[in-house]
Amino acid sequence: MRKSSRLRGIEPPAIEIETESTLEIPKQQGELVNDELWDGKLLKADEYFDEVTCQNAIRTQGNFTGWINxxxxxxYQFELSATEAWEKNGGGKFSFKDPSGTGKKKTGSRTSAKAISQMMFKKNPNMYFYRHNEPGVEQWTGDWTPEEKEVFLKVAREHGCGDKWGVFAxxxxxxxxxxxxxFYRSEILPAGLIFDxxxxxxxxGRPIYVGSHRSHS
Incomplete structure (x- = not known):
């Protein structure tokens, strides 16, 4: 199959961030294929992108294999693994109805996911950092800086990426x-910087998730 680098002009998904990449994106060759005329066949990254992009891309199995910074x-004296963090800070059985593992399922008044995650700083750091910064650190919104992009790619190169976005963050x-x-789905993947x-x-050039349907937050 002929490889293509048809990227220019692709609108990112309408999600929370708007970014303007300072990293080079492969140039378009020929006209974009209208997704409305698409036959449903998806292309693997190595089939879609040009040879140079394929050679330079960071490759991941879709998993973050590291732990907290x-x-x-x-x-903060975090434990050295997710299992230790959970067990040494109360333990219990995790479920989406009982994310804190207390044995008390959520009932009646609804507690926001952000409020629950804030209580999990030591017990479930991935849940905490998915919605919160380090205590006392301001959360930035809007465009990512070039320096942030470089850190993102460095962490992905060293530890992989694709899930456990809290500890990644x-x-x-x-x-x-x-x-x-x-940011990963709206900019990194469409640019071919990481092949997942x-x-x-x-x-x-729109990336489509084809992995298992388990949570990959």
Whole structure:
């Protein structure tokens, strides 16, 4: 199959961030394929992007294999693994109806996900950092800086990416996990900077998740 680098002009998904990449995106060759005329066949990243992009891309299995930023581990005395953090801070059985593992399912008055995650700083850091910054650190919104993009790619190169966005975000001050996830899908993947085995592409370059349907927050 002929490889293509048809990227210019692609509108990012209408999600929380608007970014203007300073990183080079492969140039379009020929006209974009109208997704309305698309036959439904998805392209793997190596089929969609040009040879240079394929050679330079960071490749991930769709998993973040690291843990919290070591600087924060030392500063706040986090445990050294997710299992230890959970067990040494109360334990219990996690479920979406009982995310704190207390044995008390959510009933009656609704508690926001943000409020619940704020209570999980030590017990479930991934849940905490998905919606919150380090205590006392301001959350930034809007465009990502070039420096933030470089840190994002550095962390992905060293530890992989694609899930556990909370602990991934602990390496990027002022950003939380859902911002990292949105940035990944709206800018990093469409640019071909990272090839994730859990994503394939429409003919116009829109990344589509094809992995398992488990939560990858």
């Amino acid at each position: 070591p600087e924060l581990i030392e500063k 602990s390496y990027i001050p002022h950003r939380v996990g859902y911002q990292c996830s949105n 085995k859990n994503y394939e592409y429409t003919p116009s």
